[in-house]
Amino acid sequence: MFFHVFKYGLKINFRVKEIVFWAFIFPIILGTCFYAAFSSISTSTESFNTINVAIVLENSDSDIYFKEIADSLSDDENDLPLLNPTYCSSIEAGQLLEKEEVTGIITLSGGIPSLMISGDGINESILKEILNKYLQSVSMLSDIDVNDTASLSKVLSAINNDISYIKELKLTDGNTDVFTNYYYSLIAMCCLMCFSGTMGSMSIKANLSSVGIRKNLSTTRKSVIILGTFMSSYIIQAIASIILIIYLNYVLKVNLGGSLPLITLTALVGSFAGVSTGTFIGALPKLSESLKIALNIIVSLFSCFLSGLMIGDIKYIIQDNLPLLDLLNPAAAISNALYSLNIYDTYNKFIQSISVLTIYSIVLIFTSYLMTRRETYASL
Amino acid sequence: MSESIIKIEKLVKRYKELIALDHLSLDVTEGEIFGLLGPNGSGKTTTINCILSLLTFDKGSIKVFGKEMKPDSYDIKQKIGVVTQNVAVYNELTVYENIDYFCGLYVKDKSLRKKYVDEAIEFVDLRQFTKFYPKKLSGGLLRRLNIACGIAHKPTLIFMDEPTVAVDPQSRNKILENILELNRNGATIIYTSHYMEEVEQICTQISIMDKGKMIATGTKNELLKMIKNSETITIEILNINEETLSNLKNLPHVYDVKYNNNQLKLYYSGGKHNLVRVLDYFKKENIDIGRVYSELPTLNDVFLEITGKELRD
Numbered sequence: 045m046f047f048h049v050f051k052y053g054l055k056i057n058f059r060v061k062e063i064v065f066w067a068f069i070f071p072i073i074l075g076t077c078f079y080a081a082f083s084s085i086s087t088s089t090e091s092f093n094t095i096n097v098a099i100v101l102e103n104s105d106s107d108i109y110f111k112e113i114a115d116s117l118s119d120d121e122n123d124l125p126l127l128n129p130t131y132c133s134s135i136e137a138g139q140l141l142e143k144e145e146v147t148g149i150i151t152l153s154g155g156i157p158s159l160m161i162s163g164d165g166i167n168e169s170i171l172k173e174i175l176n177k178y179l180q181s182v183s184m185l186s187d188i189d190v191n192d193t194a195s196l197s198k199v200l201s202a203i204n205n206d207i208s209y210i211k212e213l214k215l216t217d218g219n220t221d222v223f224t225n226y227y228y229s230l231i232a233m234c235c236l237m238c239f240s241g242t243m244g245s246m247s248i249k250a251n252l253s254s255v256g257i258r259k260n261l262s263t264t265r266k267s268v269i270i271l272g273t274f275m276s277s278y279i280i281q282a283i284a285s286i287i288l289i290i291y292l293n294y295v296l297k298v299n300l301g302g303s304l305p306l307i308t309l310t311a312l313v314g315s316f317a318g319v320s321t322g323t324f325i326g327a328l329p330k331l332s333e334s335l336k337i338a339l340n341i342i343v344s345l346f347s348c349f350l351s352g353l354m355i356g357d358i359k360y361i362i363q364d365n366l367p368l369l370d371l372l373n374p375a376a377a378i379s380n381a382l383y384s385l386n387i388y389d390t391y392n393k394f395i396q397s398i399s400v401l402t403i404y405s406i407v408l409i410f411t412s413y414l415m416t417r418r419e420t421y422a423s424l
Numbered sequence: 425m426s427e428s429i430i431k432i433e434k435l436v437k438r439y440k441e442l443i444a445l446d447h448l449s450l451d452v453t454e455g456e457i458f459g460l461l462g463p464n465g466s467g468k469t470t471t472i473n474c475i476l477s478l479l480t481f482d483k484g485s486i487k488v489f490g491k492e493m494k495p496d497s498y499d500i501k502q503k504i505g506v507v508t509q510n511v512a513v514y515n516e517l518t519v520y521e522n523i524d525y526f527c528g529l530y531v532k533d534k535s536l537r538k539k540y541v542d543e544a545i546e547f548v549d550l551r552q553f554t555k556f557y558p559k560k561l562s563g564g565l566l567r568r569l570n571i572a573c574g575i576a577h578k579p580t581l582i583f584m585d586e587p588t589v590a591v592d593p594q595s596r597n598k599i600l601e602n603i604l605e606l607n608r609n610g611a612t613i614i615y616t617s618h619y620m621e622e623v624e625q626i627c628t629q630i631s632i633m634d635k636g637k638m639i640a641t642g643t644k645n646e647l648l649k650m651i652k653n654s655e656t657i658t659i660e661i662l663n664i665n666e667e668t669l670s671n672l673k674n675l676p677h678v679y680d681v682k683y684n685n686n687q688l689k690l691y692y693s694g695g696k697h698n699l700v701r702v703l704d705y706f707k708k709e710n711i712d713i714g715r716v717y718s719e720l721p722t723l724n725d726v727f728l729e730i731t732g733k734e735l736r737d
């Protein structure tokens with residue numbers, strides 16, 4: 045009986061146009077749009093890689109530290125140096141900034157650099173960050189013996205490392221990394237937008253569909269019908285998310301970071317969460333059919349919105365201010381899992397996200413079962 | 425000989441303030457085609473849903489096959505087939521797949537299921553349409569599919585909730601024949617309708633409902649005997665005077681006489697030779713008359729006399 049319900053569930057799901065569109069076609073379209081939009085942005089940001097900066101020196105001993113850092117950041121050994129400094133007077137520097145030939149002016153006074161910028165683009169913020177790092181390190185530096193060259197060079201190299209880390213981060217940021225998060229959210233959306241789950245669980249309820257009446261009166265156990273229906277929705281969702289990953293990875297050649305099998309595993313667990321969410325919404329009492337479909341869209345899109353599908357920064361705002369929401373939001377859990385595969389060598393964060401998704405799914409399925417099992421209604 | 429299959433006692437069902445079923449009692453015995461006749465909103469579907477224990481109810485008791493029906497009463501469920509008032513099929517499945525799907529919720533064995541599905545298709549005469557999707561079927565064919573989905577697993581107690589609504593006369597006759605055949609093959613049938621002609625035509629036992637109350641129960645003849653009227657004679661006549669009218673009123677068994685639009689109506693309660701008598705009267709008085717016809721009372725008259733309103737709106 046399970047297989048019977050499952051087989052027909054699949055047939056029905058693949059024949060409902062809305063399910064096919066939202067599960068298979070919509071994510072591909074959105075992915076393609078992302079790709080088109082991001083590739084035009086990243087070509088226009090290529091020239092941002094090397095930042096022109098005017099540096100006004102004081103011509104005293106305390107200049108050396110900053111000069112050394114600046115020089116190492118404009119080192120020719122790097123394929124793409126971060127900085128292209130012009131040493132000049134403050135008047136010349138002012139003119140350069142006015143003509144927009146430099147992004148900013150760094151003026152040293154008593155060994156302490158200060159920054160003047162006229163815009164607020166990525167380059168400006170990179171300069172700010174370099175300066176902040178330098179100032180932080182300098183405050184440490186003042187505690188140690190300036191004459192001890194060994195410790196001096198140690199600290200210098202620490203600053204240097206720090207700054208080259210920023211550089212690396214920012215350099216890749218300008219191209220793909222910041223966009224990769226959008227693809228993660230897209231995969232999350234593909235997993236979570238599960239109409240088949242909602243429709244499937246509504247079709248079991250006698251008060252929502254007339255086929256539900258037949259199912260309620262049949263001799264097949266409710267749990268078998270629920271499970272068969274659930275599995276048929278799951279297959280749809282899993283296939284859809286795998287197709288999306290294949291499309292992103294092999295067709296658009298987006299670098300998703302992390303190993304493909306683990307990315308796929310994330311999508312499979314994510315789909316599980318998606319079908320559970322859909323099933324849960326379908327099983328809710330009282331609400332009408334169309335309201336549930338609407339709720340399905342709202343919940344999945346809102347959850348993806350919070351994970352940065354539309355505005356990337358939202359994710360960080362939530363992470364900083366509402367960490368619990370970020371932890372429990374299934375879309376964030378999916379994109380966090382993918383992100384952690386990309387960033388970390390250890391699997392702690394990944395396992396944490398996957399566990400959250402699994403527990404979330406099990407709780408929802410069980411609750412849906414309790415809500416659907418009841419066979420007598422006050423009103424049909 | 426025959427045992428009670430459904431027994432409802434003093435059933436009360438409320439939807440908030442609305443009393444949908446008001447101390448309704450009924451008894452269906454094996455082998456009957458039990459007709460539930462009532463106007464729209466009288467509570468027919470509600471009654472069926474309560475029997476099937478899909479709906480909770482406020483008071484009273486319902487026994488099906490002598491037992492209370494529970495969610496896990498699979499032995500009872502196996503014997504029940506339902507043809508819902510709203511067509512209950514999947515638009516995404518073909519005619520064959522729909523029947524197979526619902527039959528498969530009752531019948532595990534594959535070859536037996538195939539046999540049952542084929543028989544159901546033959547039964548409702550949808551052989552040519554097995555690959556059609558429901559959207560492509562006409563109203564009548566769709567109703568037949570709905571019937572096939574409800575009866576494929578060979579139930580012995582079949583609920584049919586207005587299976588002929590919005591169906592052309594040809595399909596309707598086919599459906600009525602189907603019902604009679606199911607009954608001949610041993611099934612007990614609960615049939616609801618607001619078409620009295622259908623109920624008169626096929627039902628062996630009839631209950632008339634109005635506003636959630638059972639107003640009369642019996643065979644067609646028993647119901648007709650409950651009312652005063654036994655015959656209505658209509659005569660076309662151009663002019664008639666007061667004297668003739670009062671003379672007619674004094675004919676034996678006449679209890680009322682009405683004349684308008686050149687039509688004279690005589691209402692009888694009892695009597696065997698009413699038509700002959702009235703024709704004799706006109707001949708004797710030398711009054712010209714047009715067409716004459718006599719009608720026996722229908723269930724509509726029963727409904728009219730008990731509730732004071734027409735069954736059909």
Ligand SMILES: Nc1ncnc2c1ncn2[C@@H]1O[C@H](COP(=O)(O)OP(=O)(O)OP(=O)(O)O)[C@@H](O)[C@H]1O
Nearest residue numbers: 423424439444463464465466467468469470471618
């Ligand atoms: N879910 C519900 N909520 C509130 N009232 C309801 C509900 N279902 C039915 N009713 C009301 O209960 C009464 C009986 O309805 P029911 O559907 O049983 O009538 P019916 O005899 O089957 O009518 P029809 O011939 O139109 O099918 C009606 O007044 C109807 O408006």
Ligand SMILES: [Mg+2]
Nearest residue numbers: 468469470509
């Ligand atoms: Mg009804």
